Amino acid sequence: MSETSKVVLVTGATGGIGSAVCLRLANSGYSLILAARDISKLQAACAALDRPGLPSHRWISVDMSSDASIASFSHELATDGTVLDGVVLMPPQMRPTGDCQPPADMWRQLFQSNFIGPLELLKSAISTMRPDPSQGRGAKIVIISAITSVQALGNYATSNVLRCAWLAQAKTLAFAMGERGIHVNTLSLGGTLTPDYVASIDLRATKAGVTFSERLAEETLNIPLRKYGRPEEVALAVEVLLSPFSDHMTGVNLLHDGGFTRAY
Numbered sequence: 001m002s003e004t005s006k007v008v009l010v011t012g013a014t015g016g017i018g019s020a021v022c023l024r025l026a027n028s029g030y031s032l033i034l035a036a037r038d039i040s041k042l043q044a045a046c047a048a049l050d051r052p053g054l055p056s057h058r059w060i061s062v063d064m065s066s067d068a069s070i071a072s073f074s075h076e077l078a079t080d081g082t083v084l085d086g087v088v089l090m091p092p093q094m095r096p097t098g099d100c101q102p103p104a105d106m107w108r109q110l111f112q113s114n115f116i117g118p119l120e121l122l123k124s125a126i127s128t129m130r131p132d133p134s135q136g137r138g139a140k141i142v143i144i145s146a147i148t149s150v151q152a153l154g155n156y157a158t159s160n161v162l163r164c165a166w167l168a169q170a171k172t173l174a175f176a177m178g179e180r181g182i183h184v185n186t187l188s189l190g191g192t193l194t195p196d197y198v199a200s201i202d203l204r205a206t207k208a209g210v211t212f213s214e215r216l217a218e219e220t221l222n223i224p225l226r227k228y229g230r231p232e233e234v235a236l237a238v239e240v241l242l243s244p245f246s247d248h249m250t251g252v253n254l255l256h257d258g259g260f261t262r263a264y
């Protein structure tokens with residue numbers, strides 16, 4: 001690993017968006033720590049990122065729905081002397097639901113896996129950061145969110161609530177940690193063409209008896225740029241937020257939605 005390479009933790013690293021983020025950051029010379037649950041996927045993802053002459057990468061398995069798993073993750077991070085320069089935090093993907101009054105057990109489980117768990121993990125990651133604003137050295141946190149952070153959407157009842165909670169948490173951390181040189185920004189995504197999302201469009205096309213292209217065109221009619229995002233576009237936005245571009249930005253919620261959100 002190069003002496004100067006920056007170390008970034010990416011959670012959800014083996015998913016549709018995480019894979020694209022890891023590929024982009026690895027190719028740009030970051031040294032990555034990949035986190036997700038499935039060890040075989042993590043091993044394969046790490047191996048696929050290795051390039052001669054570029055920094056090496058490693059992985060730590062973690063289940064954000066389990067306190068014990070997060071404690072073990074935090075222990076591993078703390079004991080090997082890792083100093084993180086950045087974190088790309090991706091809470092697990094939430095399934096759409098039209099039920100605006102989900103049962104208490106569902107809320108408990110969702111808050112654990114999508115808020116409390118990722119937040120505990122983030123706390124342990126922050127404790128390894130050593131920014132030094134007097135030397136112009138910041139640490140950058142990018143929290144992947146969704147456009148439900150700024151508007152309520154039908155069929156996304158739980159996402160509407162949890163994304164707002166993250167927005168408030170990101171602002172709170174940004175206020176508290178700015179002085180230490182820790183930047184906290186969120187990137188709120190609209191529909192993004194991961195393999196899973198493509199499969200869901202395909203399913204809707206089949207149900208509606210139309211082609212994939214016809215369905216895609218119909219679904220994106222209300223998006224000014226007339227398209228969903230691509231994981232590679234998200235990866236570029238994440239890299240930019242980790243870069244000096246955000247040296248005077250914190251507590252910002254950037255929308256990555258093709259212009260879908262109408263509010264100012």
Ligand SMILES: NC(=O)c1ccc[n+]([C@@H]2O[C@H](COP(=O)([O-])OP(=O)(O)OC[C@H]3O[C@@H](n4cnc5c(N)ncnc54)[C@H](OP(=O)(O)O)[C@@H]3O)[C@@H](O)[C@H]2O)c1
Binds near residue numbers: 018035036090197
């Ligand atoms: N795709 C979209 O259109 C879209 C739109 C708006 C926002 N987002 C947000 O973007 C982020 C990534 O989405 P994606 O589409 O790339 O999701 P994805 O393909 O389903 O990937 C999810 C990732 O999270 C890991 N994961 C799942 N449950 C976990 C848990 N309990 N603990 C730890 N890791 C877990 C998965 O690996 P393991 O299963 O091995 O753990 C995988 O690496 C999510 O926060 C999602 O809400 C996506």
